[in-house]
Amino acid sequence: MSGMEDQARRRQRAAQYRAARRSEAGVAEDENDDGPQVSYVGNVAEQADAAIKRAEARGDFDNLAYAGKPIPGLGATLDPDWWVKGLIEREQLTGLAPAPFQLRKDDAALDGELDRQSAEANVRELLGDFNARVVDARRQLQGGPPVVTSTRDVEKEVLRWRARRMAAPQPEATPVEPAPARRAWWRRRRSPG
Numbered sequence: 001m002s003g004m005e006d007q008a009r010r011r012q013r014a015a016q017y018r019a020a021r022r023s024e025a026g027v028a029e030d031e032n033d034d035g036p037q038v039s040y041v042g043n044v045a046e047q048a049d050a051a052i053k054r055a056e057a058r059g060d061f062d063n064l065a066y067a068g069k070p071i072p073g074l075g076a077t078l079d080p081d082w083w084v085k086g087l088i089e090r091e092q093l094t095g096l097a098p099a100p101f102q103l104r105k106d107d108a109a110l111d112g113e114l115d116r117q118s119a120e121a122n123v124r125e126l127l128g129d130f131n132a133r134v135v136d137a138r139r140q141l142q143g144g145p146p147v148v149t150s151t152r153d154v155e156k157e158v159l160r161w162r163a164r165r166m167a168a169p170q171p172e173a174t175p176v177e178p179a180p181a182r183r184a185w186w187r188r189r190r191s192p193g
Contacts, residue, residue, distance in 0.1 A: 099137040103149040106130065110152070114161050115168075123161050127154045 055061060066072075073082065088096060097105070110130060117123045131151040138147050 098144050099133075099140065100145045100147045100149070103134055103137055103147065106133075107149050111160075111164075114157065115164055117161075120158060120161075123158055124154055127152055127157050 061067075079085070087093070107130075110126070114123050114126060117126065131154070134147065134149055134151045137149075
C-alpha cells in the first residue's frame with residue numbers, strides 16, 4: 001500500500017465515523033456542491049419545548065426562588081459594582097463600609113463595648129485600638145468622605161468607665177449552698193451478706 005492509498009483509507013474511515021456520530025446525535029449530512037454541510041433533523045424550538053415539558057412533568061421548576069416574583073435588578077441601569085453589592089446582600093456581610101463611616105458607627109457603639117469589659121486593661125486596649133484606627137484613617141489620602149470622628153482621651157474614658165461601673169447596680173450575691181458530701185466509691189459498695 002502506498003502512502004496515498006493509506007491516507008485515502010484513513011479519510012474514508014474518519015468520514016464513516018463522523019457520519020455515525022452525527023446520526024446518533026440526530027444530525028443529517030447534506031452534500032452540496034460546496035461540500036458536506038450539517039443540518040439539524042427536526043426543529044430546534046420543538047426539541048427545546050419538549051425538554052421543558054419533560055422537566056415540568058418531573059417537577060424541576062417547582063419551588064424555585066423567584067417563582068411568581070419579578071427578577072430583582074431586571075430593567076435597572078447597569079451598575080459596575082452589581083456583583084459586589086449582590087454578594088454583600090446575599091452573604092449579609094457587615095463592616096465593609098468606608099473607614100469614615102465605619103469609624104462613626106464604631107464610635108457610637110464604643111461606650112457599650114467598654115461597659116462590657118471587666119478589666120481596665122481591656123478598656124485601655126480597646127481605646128488604643130480605636131484611636132489608632134482613627135489616626136490611620138486620617139492619614140489615608142485616597143479621597144472619599146472625610147474622617148470627622150475624633151480620637152478619645154484614654155484617661156478620661158477610663159474615668160467615665162469607672163463611674164459607670166460604680167453607678168451600675170451590682171448583682172446580689174446569692175449564698176452558695178455546699179454540695180452534699182458524697183461517699184467514696186469504695187464505701188458505696190455493698191457489704192457481703
